[in-house]
Amino acid sequence: MGDKYLQLSEFNLEGNFLGFMGNKPKKIKYLSLAIPSGDVLIKLPKKLRSCLSSSLNIGERINIYGVGKLHRYKGTIKLKAYEVTKISDEQVSHSHADLPTQPSAKIMVCQKAGCIKRGGQGLLSQLEQTLCDRGLLDKVTIEHTSCQKRCSSAPNCILMLGKKKYKKNCPQAIASLLESYFTTRE
Known part of the structure; x- marks a missing residue:
């Protein structure tokens, strides 16, 4: 065995x-x-x-x-x-x-079966690819979460910038939000 x-x-x-x-x-x-x-x-x-x-x-x-x-x-x-x-x-x-400072931007991606079946894995790979292309992958924490209780709008992804939450965004929109967030902070 x-x-x-x-x-x-x-x-x-x-x-x-x-x-x-x-x-x-x-x-x-x-x-x-x-x-x-x-x-x-x-x-x-x-x-x-x-x-x-x-x-x-x-x-x-x-x-x-x-x-x-x-x-x-x-x-x-x-x-x-x-x-x-x-x-x-x-x-x-x-x-x-x-020690480097913790990134204040976090992306939470649902990994439950319903979201995965409706394209959650594809969303995650697109998101990582887009962030990598724009050089933002090291500035953001990607967290795999359980059910976010929004199954009707699957696949679910929440972007948290400081204390603000952004829901229902495509990877390109998330990347542009992150770019504008990090340019205003620097």
Whole structure:
């Protein structure tokens, strides 16, 4: 039959330690890490669990090396650490200066079955191609969402520029809105 997990790649994450998680109250199994894109749960091997429980404090800056695996059927990614290191204060100040700012423009594309059947995948590829042609792909975050509750007008795509929402736009209109948004901000 084969394994249900496919090994994706190794990862190197840096963030703030939020605490330990487990199925039972005093049994540590996962480490919770705050990174710029959100909170992440990372499974700890048994060898690391006992030494980390006594040495890490909540809010500390840590660096985690590990392996990411993809569940073949569910499509979820499982992260497992093999090394956890603390980051000193000097390293933290240097790393904050190097981090790029988060893009304030976001495109949310519905990935439910109804939207996919009505051309959602084509919309996504057209959108990526148009943004790439105009050099805007690195300035925008494309997020795959669940149902946006607008199934009658599928395929659904929402463009968020700061606090404004734009709905029912074609890829060329989205690209021109993004160009005008970024030129006014600079």
